[in-house]
Amino acid sequence: MAAAVAMSMALATMKASSSSSSSLSPPPAQAGLPMRSIPGTYGWPLLGPLSDRLDYSWFQGPEKFFRARIDKYKSTVFRTNVPPSFPFFFDVNPNVVALLDTESFSHLFDMDNIDKRDVLVGDFMPSVKYTGNLRVCAYLDTSEPKHAQLKGFALDILKRSSKVWQTEVISNLDVMWDTIEAGVAKDGSASVFVPTQKFLFNFLCKSITGADPASLAKVAEYGYEMLDLWLALMILPTVPIDVFQPLPEIFLHSWQYPFALVSGRYNTMFEFVENYGAEAVERGKTQFGLTKEEAIHNLLFILGFNAFGGFSIFIPTLLSTILSDKTGLQEKLREEVRGKVGTTGVIDFESVKEMELVKSVVYETLRLNPPVPLQYGRARKDFQLKSHDSVFDIKKGELLCGYQKLVMKDPKVFDNPETFVPDRFVRNPELLNYLFWSNGPQTGTPAESNKQCAAKDYVPMTAFLMVAYMFRRYDSFSVGSSGSITSVKKASS
Numbered sequence: 490m491a492a493a494v495a496m497s498m499a500l501a502t503m504k505a506s507s508s509s510s511s512s513l514s515p516p517p518a519q520a521g522l523p524m525r526s527i528p529g530t531y532g533w534p535l536l537g538p539l540s541d542r543l544d545y546s547w548f549q550g551p552e553k554f555f556r557a558r559i560d561k562y563k564s565t566v567f568r569t570n571v572p573p574s575f576p577f578f579f580d581v582n583p584n585v586v587a588l589l590d591t592e593s594f595s596h597l598f599d600m601d602n603i604d605k606r607d608v609l610v611g612d613f614m615p616s617v618k619y620t621g622n623l624r625v626c627a628y629l630d631t632s633e634p635k636h637a638q639l640k641g642f643a644l645d646i647l648k649r650s651s652k653v654w655q656t657e658v659i660s661n662l663d664v665m666w667d668t669i670e671a672g673v674a675k676d677g678s679a680s681v682f683v684p685t686q687k688f689l690f691n692f693l694c695k696s697i698t699g700a701d702p703a704s705l706a707k708v709a710e711y712g713y714e715m716l717d718l719w720l721a722l723m724i725l726p727t728v729p730i731d732v733f734q735p736l737p738e739i740f741l742h743s744w745q746y747p748f749a750l751v752s753g754r755y756n757t758m759f760e761f762v763e764n765y766g767a768e769a770v771e772r773g774k775t776q777f778g779l780t781k782e783e784a785i786h787n788l789l790f791i792l793g794f795n796a797f798g799g800f801s802i803f804i805p806t807l808l809s810t811i812l813s814d815k816t817g818l819q820e821k822l823r824e825e826v827r828g829k830v831g832t833t834g835v836i837d838f839e840s841v842k843e844m845e846l847v848k849s850v851v852y853e854t855l856r857l858n859p860p861v862p863l864q865y866g867r868a869r870k871d872f873q874l875k876s877h878d879s880v881f882d883i884k885k886g887e888l889l890c891g892y893q894k895l896v897m898k899d900p901k902v903f904d905n906p907e908t909f910v911p912d913r914f915v916r917n918p919e920l921l922n923y924l925f926w927s928n929g930p931q932t933g934t935p936a937e938s939n940k941q942c943a944a945k946d947y948v949p950m951t952a953f954l955m956v957a958y959m960f961r962r963y964d965s966f967s968v969g970s971s972g973s974i975t976s977v978k979k980a981s982s
Contacts, residue, residue, distance in 0.1 A: 525879040529568035538574035565590040573726040585890035594891040603866035606630035618748035621786035637937040650696040657692040678973040700765035715754035716793040722746040799860040826960040841953040849914040851952040859926035
């Protein structure tokens with residue numbers, strides 16, 4: 490109970506310290522902005538999408554792809570194509586209107602104008618076989634009655650998980666860093682990848698589903714691999730791969746992969762949650778009117794896609810940023826953490842909320858490397874969309890696409906936008922209004938009426954705990970050229 494109260498107080502403090510605005514709607518239109526036709530082109534049928542696909546996934550890569558077109562059209566709003574596309578995705582329309590500044594991108598949060606139905610990863614929608622032949626919450630629009638039920642269930646699960654969230658994070662961090670230390674002692678270096686994956690899977694599984702991986706040997710040993718493969722095959726056609734080209738374009742990006750390749754693993758996870766996560770499943774049935782199947786498949790999607798998938802991108806990036814830094818960041822983080830909790834004090838939601846540099850480093854990592862780089866939405870009706878310098882007519886049915894890695898480097902909002910600035914959010918907490926990694930601003934509030942990530946506060950709070958834990962336990966870290974940890978210096982008393 491104390492942990493739940495601490496989490497609630499910490500989240501309330503985070504919201505109070507941010508901008509008072511929690512609206513997910515775009516700011517009001519500025520008078521005097523000129524009307525402009527949306528520049529860009531989709532090219533010739535088949536050939537245009539194929540050309541853009543090759544640029545996006547191979548010749549340029551996503552960031553250069555979008556930057557080149559900003560320069561070409563002198564606009565942060567333009568028409569283009571995004572993968573997947575021709576030759577074997579005949580039912581996918583790759584045409585999008587790209588939104589690449591904070592003003593235009595924020596329109597994606599306006600549910601009056603934007604329909605989020607089946608556009609989680611663009612016009613391409615993975616087979617529902619991957620989710621038990623159900624459209625889970627992430628695929629639903631806010632206008633669909635089932636969305637409120639499922640989003641409410643997700644919010645409730647996270648709220649109730651706060652009772653065990655922080656204790657599971659800390660106990661599994663003990664195991665993770667014990668494993669890394671043992672590897673360094675034995676082999677002279679240790680990769681953080683597998684220990685991090687196991688840490689994430691174990692604490693998330695128990696916190697979200699209530700099921701302890703240790704209850705089933707197969708899940709305890711291979712559960713994280715099961716989720717990795719399930720997630721990878723589901724979205725593989727949309728994921729850029731910049732090595733061994735053109736093989737990925739020929740063999741990995743040309744068709745959708747059948748669920749049968751991972752059905753056995755997914756069914757194992759389904760049965761695991763059914764048998765060992767019964768309390769969460771029963772709550773979905775009795776409190777939110779879900780069937781057993783709806784509850785379990787949505788729990789698995791929250792666990793595997795939203796939580797484990799997102800953290801598996803974000804946490805390694807955060808670790809790499811801190812461990813490879815040569816500017817004295819480790820020393821500054823250590824000083825702040827030791828000043829608050831020493832080497833033996835309690836690390837919890839209450840103590841980390843006072844660690845301003847720790848929080849800023851986490852936010853800055855999310856700014857430069859959002860776990861989900863692309864956000865999509867379809868125009869619910871005709872409306873006018875504005876960027877910093879122009880207004881554009883959007884037609885009903887057009888698919889809008891925002892690339893967050895550029896949006897959150899908007900030079901009209903962020904000073905030195907390309908540079909990692911550890912204390913950026915200490916100096917200017919108002920910038921949290923433009924931290925959009927969660928499909929909404931960090932100052933927003935996830936609700937049944939919007940599509941903001943239900944774990945918008947839990948993700949950074951978990952990272953705060955992790956960074957604080959590291960610098961309570963260690964004075965410093967060294968890494969080799971491969972990114973493996975080569976030495977750790979235990980905390981001096």
